[in-house]
Amino acid sequence: MILNNRHKELVKEFSPMLESTSKLAKIWMGFLVAVLLVGFYAFIVQVSQGHGVTGMRDNVVWGVFIINFIFFVGISYSGAFIGGVLHFIDAPWKHSVTRIIEIITVLSLIVGPIFILLCIGRLDRLHYLFMYPRIQSPITWDIIAIMTDLVGCFIYLYLTFIPDLAILRDSDDLKIAPWRKKLYTFLAIGYQDTDEQRARLHKITKTMSAMIIALAIVAYTVLAWIFSLTLQPGWNSSIFAPYFIIAGLYSGMGIIIICMYLVRRIFKLENYLKTIHFTVAGFVLLVLSMLFGYFTFSEYFARWFSHKTHDQALLDTLFTRYFWEFIFANYIGVLVPFGILFFKKFRNIKSITIAAVIAVVGLWVNRYLMVVPTLETPYLPIQDTREAFVHYSATWVEYALSFAGIALFCLLFTVIVKFVPVIPISGIIDSEKKTTTTTNDQ
């Protein structure tokens, strides 16, 4: 395809990100690799010595791993949802954020399922899931849903990459290794930005964005069902699926804001990621904080008001042993972001980001409180003298692997934005064209 001046200009603008790796970036990536290696060591320890090296025991058989799984898949789901919805919204500013959102979607969907694998006692028998599948099991539904979601999101991400890959392929000024040029050529699959190609790509992307919204909702609903279809007092709740979806959106929006902030700071993209992005994202987060607070309140209020014996036992645990965690997750994690975002004078980039951080951390703790205390208060009281069997506390192995998961996410993000511009060049040009056409029309 023939690049016009604007193309060249933009490629030039983003070329530092693509061409060279700064010293700081190298240190950062080295650090991430180090965290990953520690995680890998922890994994080796877990495989060789068994799951006894984790804090999980017979009552709390699922711990931090499953919480991370829910957390990451939730982020992915909300990324798919928000990204899909943005595709249908005609706003010129959206192009600066779509790629960030799509990358988050795919990466968290890669990292999330790793945690469920860490939870499985016999990884060597993983293929049994396909050899002896039982369609009655919600786990089977979950595997189907997540795999479909992963494929769908991958295709969607790739589709949005194609125009930029073609631009990069044809940018002769770009100082990059020949193998990368070849890779761009290969991945751009002969895209020349002809009218026909453009129309076709647009059509496919539109269909895919609608599909990934649906896929994400299905996948996250099924994940909620893993818990709510059991008989456990804290889980057997009919609002769990919508509650999970709101919770996922809440944390996902938070992660998007945090990523936007970091990308803006690190790559100095103040011209592209403007206050409006943060204000709009902050407004969405405000609405979500209210919805999330509403669902959380409904969930606990019903249990507290009807006070069935076993629900009561769970609430007693939450209000004694987990008092501060409960306050943090369900009060601070909801009310502080709400407070910050509600008042116009607080709505600046920094404070919106702080609200997002609190929301994300609060939500993780909320998920912890959903999983662990429930398993600590089964129908028949735990009568055991071994402290580890009565109360769960995560070990270094679980923390090391959790941080390794975050590190993997960050590392892949860093690598992808080295490869493809974090702001879609084609998207910027499209929106500029549109503005020019509209101005000419007037």
Next chain:
Amino acid sequence: MEDNKKDKNTNRRNFLKLGLMSSVTAIAGTSLVSSLASEEEASGHSHPAEKMRLLTTDGTIVEVDAKNINKYPEAHITADESRKGIPNKHFVMVIDLARCKNARKCVEGCQKAHKLDTNEEFMKVQLMQDNEEASPYWLPKPCMHCDQPPCVTVCPTGATFKREDGIVLIDNDRCIGCKFCVTSCPYSARQFNWGHKDKFDDKSQPYSPETSIPAAEGTVMKCDFCPDMLRQGKLPHCASSCPMGVIYFGDKNEDIVTNGDETVRFSELIKERGGYRHLEHLGTKPNVYYLPAVDRQFPLERGFNVDEEIMDRYKDVPYIKDLKKQGKL
């Protein structure tokens, strides 16, 4: 079988045994042969020749190759066989809470038979107090072998399954260790093997889901109702180990349960003694019934005569807290 039922006062245990044997008949020729063969051998009638003539329960004489004969209890029940269960049976357990004094013989008998370590208990004895005023009681708690087992529904590979005879088993060769069954069991009946143990390597006895031995790392295990004993016409280890005759076991289809000393009609026992099932409202339809702890044979305190470590398990029960406060414990 009808005839047997009529003179039920004569040697109940033999009857139950015969009943079990006759059901084995229906599985396959070899199983039939094996069960009867062991009977014959035990009574000294085994033929030295290659062929053996055997009397089946329906009165016909069959001749079979001696080498085809499986000898119970050594007979190995494969994973496939153990999925079928013993035909025409519906096993039930009745636990008489009025007689339990926390002697823990059921726990020990079970641990010995299943090669379990000290803290691995398929059968647990819990101290229950339903409310602050209620009288506390000892609750022996095996797997409930539910007719609507939540653990079986959620298993993604079919490693845990419900058999025709009502027993819920685990095939630890099939289990991937996702632990979903553990979280879905409202009775906390399931345990996970968190690490490797030397006993897992002991292959002197081939693994069978019916014996749960040897256990395997990263898989789930639980009370299995001892189908290997049932095939021999014997009671599960917990029932036969109990000195108080707390645990009755039998066949719901035949409406008979026995604790080894006395044999009674299951339906009458439940009706007369107010039998109930634990957490009935959850709809799991357990096959373990409890007779309420009324007119007790022993005061609760008889059960305090256990290791300090065991006694310490009950520290959160309101009754124990009270005793401690009053300095009586």
